[in-house]
Amino acid sequence: MDEKPHWPLYEVFIRARAGLDHKHVGSLHAVDARMAMEHARDLYTRREEGVSIWVVPSAAISASDPAEAEALFEPARDKIYRHPTFYDIPPEVKTL
Amino acid sequence: MYTQALDVQGPDAAVPVDEQSLAQRFQARVDREEKIEPKDWMPARYRATLIRQISQHAHSEIVGMLPEGNWITRAPTLLRKSILIAKVQDEGGHGAYLYSAAETLGISREELIDQLLSGKAKYSSIFNYPTPTWADVGCIGWLVDGAAIMNQIPLCRCSYGPYARAMVRVCREESFHQRQGYEIMLRLSQGSAEQKAMAQAALNRWWWPALMMFGPTDAASTHSSESQQWKIKRVSNDELRQKFVDFTVPQAKFLNLSLPDPKLRWNAAEQRHEFGDIDWSEFDRVLRGNGPCNAERLAARRNAHAQGAWVREAASAYAEKQRRRSESCAA
Numbered sequence: 001m002d003e004k005p006h007w008p009l010y011e012v013f014i015r016a017r018a019g020l021d022h023k024h025v026g027s028l029h030a031v032d033a034r035m036a037m038e039h040a041r042d043l044y045t046r047r048e049e050g051v052s053i054w055v056v057p058s059a060a061i062s063a064s065d066p067a068e069a070e071a072l073f074e075p076a077r078d079k080i081y082r083h084p085t086f087y088d089i090p091p092e093v094k095t096l
Numbered sequence: 097m098y099t100q101a102l103d104v105q106g107p108d109a110a111v112p113v114d115e116q117s118l119a120q121r122f123q124a125r126v127d128r129e130e131k132i133e134p135k136d137w138m139p140a141r142y143r144a145t146l147i148r149q150i151s152q153h154a155h156s157e158i159v160g161m162l163p164e165g166n167w168i169t170r171a172p173t174l175l176r177k178s179i180l181i182a183k184v185q186d187e188g189g190h191g192a193y194l195y196s197a198a199e200t201l202g203i204s205r206e207e208l209i210d211q212l213l214s215g216k217a218k219y220s221s222i223f224n225y226p227t228p229t230w231a232d233v234g235c236i237g238w239l240v241d242g243a244a245i246m247n248q249i250p251l252c253r254c255s256y257g258p259y260a261r262a263m264v265r266v267c268r269e270e271s272f273h274q275r276q277g278y279e280i281m282l283r284l285s286q287g288s289a290e291q292k293a294m295a296q297a298a299l300n301r302w303w304w305p306a307l308m309m310f311g312p313t314d315a316a317s318t319h320s321s322e323s324q325q326w327k328i329k330r331v332s333n334d335e336l337r338q339k340f341v342d343f344t345v346p347q348a349k350f351l352n353l354s355l356p357d358p359k360l361r362w363n364a365a366e367q368r369h370e371f372g373d374i375d376w377s378e379f380d381r382v383l384r385g386n387g388p389c390n391a392e393r394l395a396a397r398r399n400a401h402a403q404g405a406w407v408r409e410a411a412s413a414y415a416e417k418q419r420r421r422s423e424s425c426a427a
Contacts, residue, residue: 006206007412009199026262027196029205031415043189046182047269066135 009058010036012043014050022054030055126327131257134200142326146256147201149328154194155212155219159393161187163227164236172230176280180233183273190266197258213398221379222309224387231284231291231298237277239299239306239344245270246340247310255327278347285351292352299348300356307371308379310337316376341369 007029013022025044030036036055064072080086089096118137132138161184171177195205211217222240251263284295311333323329348355359372
């Protein structure tokens with residue numbers, strides 16, 4: 001087995017076609033960004049799945065902690081007035 | 097997200113909650129059909145079960161490249177060769193998706209590869225059978241990939257998010273594998289008497305091993321009930337096997353080939369095919385490492401890994417050199 005340091009992990013994002021956002025599709029190991037790009041092309045676009053690829057070192061991503069999900073996201077739950085359906089508008093009023 | 101290298105910004109002090117209530121909350125989430133993601137709390141056995149299952153699955157994809165790779169240089173036409181290369185490349189890709197999914201559970205790629213090469217990890221017993229003729233390549237696509245798809249479709253709804261997502265991608269790609277295999281069989285079965293005999297002989301070789309791919313009977317299965325409770329496994333081995341038989345019998349009939357099972361018959365009352373007993377001693381023998389090609393397959397993987405060492409080293413050295421150069425430019 002090799003005793004070399006492990007190749008870092010990269011996250012791969014693909015834009016399926018112009019006009020759409022890049023979307024996370026998976027990850028891979030590579031020595032550097034260039035190799036990550038080449039491998040991403042072979043691994044995630046064998047059937048024309050995309051027109052553009054981003055590769056990002058996984059270690060560069062800061063993620064929220066699932067244990068804190070309630071504290072982060074729950075305050076939005078009782079603010080239903082942020083949604084258009086909250087407001088009662090008589091049906092005769094159009095285009096509103 | 098497919099990673100465990102994320103820099104999680106954790107709270108300063110997590111609220112201490114005892115293991116049992118965490119386990120209850122976990123099961124409730126699974127019961128509500130919520131997906132479990134890498135950073136979520138999960139029972140240690142759930143994690144271990146997934147690592148075992150996903151890595152075995154990944155190893156199967158990688159070893160599965162070998163029986164078909166055997167025919168790349170001898171495919172009968174240039175088109176068949178291109179198709180086979182694309183298929184084998186897909187299998188390698190599937191292995192890579194699955195290794196990534198396993199890594200989200202906290203095991204490294206190196207450990208996973210090491211488990212395969214040391215013989216510690218298992219892979220699907222089916223890949224320890226040889227491919228002596230071109231018809232065997234057809235049977236692998238039709239039966240082996242067909243059985244794999246049947247196994248994998250319920251896994252697309254598995255409770256563990258990264259595994260489920262990998263399976264969606266795999267299933268999408270796998271369907272061409274089965275169709276190209278059936279087409280090979282169709283062509284051979286409509287060919288000369290010799291070609292038809294070749295197709296029949298290959299079918300005779302692969303039928304029973306394909307049925308064994310669904311694993312032990314439900315009564316003998318050691319992992320099933322816990323896996324079902326956790327929604328890792330959603331359909332039992334026997335149910336999947338029955339479905340596979342029911343799908344495959346008419347396909348074989350269309351080919352005018354016979355399945356090598358004298359007990360096979362349609363049960364109209366139960367609306368299913370009855371089939372003969374599987375030789376589980378053969379399954380155990382192959383799984384324990386004594387199948388026709390176990391030694392050859394592992395030797396091929398070890399050899400490939402050893403022969404590729406200089407490429408990995410050179411890539412690392414080159415990346416390191418580039419990094420140092422760009423640092424010295426910046427300085």
